[in-house]
Amino acid sequence: MVPLPARRALLAAALGPVGRRRLPRHQAPATAARPSSGAGGEPEAEGPGRATAMLQHLLRKLRATGPVTVAEYMREALTNPGQGYYTRRGGVGESGDFVTSPEISQAFGELIGIWYVSEWIATGKPQAFQLVELGPGRGTLTDDILRVFNQLASLLSKCDVSIHLVEVSPKLSEIQALMLTGGKVQSNPEDESAYMKGVSKTGIPIFWYRDIQDVPPGYSFYLAHEFFDALPIHKFQRTEKGWREVLVDIDPDVPDQLRFVLSPSSTPATENFIPPEETRDHVEVCPEAGVILQRLVCRIEKDGGAALVADYGHDGTKTDTFRGFRNHKLHDVLRAPGTADLTADVDFSYLRKMTQGRTATLGPIKQREFLKNMGIDLRLQVLLQNSHDTATREQLLHSYDMLMNPQKMGDRFHFFALLPHHRLVHLDKKQKPKSPVQPVAGFGELLLK
Numbered sequence: 001m002v003p004l005p006a007r008r009a010l011l012a013a014a015l016g017p018v019g020r021r022r023l024p025r026h027q028a029p030a031t032a033a034r035p036s037s038g039a040g041g042e043p044e045a046e047g048p049g050r051a052t053a054m055l056q057h058l059l060r061k062l063r064a065t066g067p068v069t070v071a072e073y074m075r076e077a078l079t080n081p082g083q084g085y086y087t088r089r090g091g092v093g094e095s096g097d098f099v100t101s102p103e104i105s106q107a108f109g110e111l112i113g114i115w116y117v118s119e120w121i122a123t124g125k126p127q128a129f130q131l132v133e134l135g136p137g138r139g140t141l142t143d144d145i146l147r148v149f150n151q152l153a154s155l156l157s158k159c160d161v162s163i164h165l166v167e168v169s170p171k172l173s174e175i176q177a178l179m180l181t182g183g184k185v186q187s188n189p190e191d192e193s194a195y196m197k198g199v200s201k202t203g204i205p206i207f208w209y210r211d212i213q214d215v216p217p218g219y220s221f222y223l224a225h226e227f228f229d230a231l232p233i234h235k236f237q238r239t240e241k242g243w244r245e246v247l248v249d250i251d252p253d254v255p256d257q258l259r260f261v262l263s264p265s266s267t268p269a270t271e272n273f274i275p276p277e278e279t280r281d282h283v284e285v286c287p288e289a290g291v292i293l294q295r296l297v298c299r300i301e302k303d304g305g306a307a308l309v310a311d312y313g314h315d316g317t318k319t320d321t322f323r324g325f326r327n328h329k330l331h332d333v334l335r336a337p338g339t340a341d342l343t344a345d346v347d348f349s350y351l352r353k354m355t356q357g358r359t360a361t362l363g364p365i366k367q368r369e370f371l372k373n374m375g376i377d378l379r380l381q382v383l384l385q386n387s388h389d390t391a392t393r394e395q396l397l398h399s400y401d402m403l404m405n406p407q408k409m410g411d412r413f414h415f416f417a418l419l420p421h422h423r424l425v426h427l428d429k430k431q432k433p434k435s436p437v438q439p440v441a442g443f444g445e446l447l448l449k
């Protein structure tokens with residue numbers, strides 16, 4: 001471990017004496033970010049207008065084609081270009097449907113910013129890096145990271161830093177642009193694969209894309225916080241006749257209502273996604289997460305960098321985790337599609353398998369362990385020392401509790417990293433492990449030198 005005074009000095013350098021966000025903090029709601037199953041209230045009634053339009057669209061589709069997979073249903077409900085939940089509503093934040101760690105506490109994004117700087121140092125301070133965030137929500141996490149980069153401007157002065165946001169939602173990209181650039185952006189810039197570009201308040205170029213494949217190659221740090229849980233899953237059920245896929249269909253008994261049915265026979269997905277050794281009776285698989293993860297792996301293998309994935313999830317043990325959230329309450333996933341967030345726990349064992357050993361992986365480790373290793377206790381102390389009113393101090397303690405309490409987000413959320421193999425083991429000319437490499441912050445100790 002780095003001695004405490006040294007760690008305090010390093011954190012202070014990175015975070016400044018106070019370094020508060022300029023905007024007032026969101027007061028985190030009393031409930032957890034997304035309440036765990038069983039904690040929800042009554043689903044709200046479906047309103048006229050958009051919800052009906054999305055439901056009508058799905059009903060027409062189901063009448064024409066028959067039942068659809070849960071993945072197809074989820075994709076339509078969340079990212080349909082006209083009426084998808086993220087496309088139109090966005091939902092992140094206190095006034096939305098769920099609140100995320102960066103919305104709860106500025107310390108979260110700051111410590112992640114330090115993680116990237118520590119990786120940049122550990123890999124010999126390359127001349128340039130791209131920070132690529134997948135699904136940036138309101139842009140709060142990137143904003144907090146940029147504040148850390150700004151505090152460390154002298155350290156990063158010779159490094160060419162750029163920000164690349166992968167976002168499908170026009171509504172959320174507008175909110176991100178406002179947060180990060182004050183709204184000064186150029187749409188559809190020529191000579192760029194980005195659909196929008198701007199410059200951060202601290203002078204760093206920012207680009208927006210719909211797909212990770214559009215982000216230019218180069219040494220990059222990737223970030224996916226509460227992104228993989230929003231990607232469409234397939235659901236499978238073991239029956240006496242073998243595995244069947246769970247599908248979404250029209251309920252014949254209730255007008256305009258949807259229901260789950262089982263495929264009458266196996267589907268291509270059942271054949272491809274359930275390994276023979278599977279012991280669970282109900283399984284969820286997110287092939288889109290696998291595809292995106294493999295793209296990250298290829299890029300890290302070729303150009304270097306690292307990826308940090310933070311989400312709630314399990315290691316291939318859970319069964320039925322598909323949930324809806326609206327106004328911070330559990331919401332029936334088949335009710336009023338397009339008006340509620342739909343999500344499923346991330347299967348980290350599947351993500352690890354998808355790397356095919358081409359990068360090293362670290363974690364998943366619990367959020368409270370990662371943040372503790374990153375120095376959240378010191379950061380809290382500094383923020384408390386610099387807060388002179390009781391309400392702010394109480395809010396800081398409340399936010400810390402939300403992130404760290406094992407009953408809240410501390411044990412539910414996990415951190416998982418992808419790194420080039422050479423980051424963890426240095427081999428000499430005879431392919432024997434050389435001098436010990438610098439440990440990776442968060443998953444062990446924090447070293448910044």
Ligand code: SAH
Pocket residue numbers: 079086087092100101102103134135136137138141166167168169172210224225226227230231
């Ligand atoms: N990372 C943010 C927000 C998480 S919500 C936070 O922690 O606060 C999920 C985000 O992923 C939203 O920004 C949503 O619009 C985006 N998203 C969902 N599906 C996507 C897809 N297929 N491609 C790109 N972005 C997507």
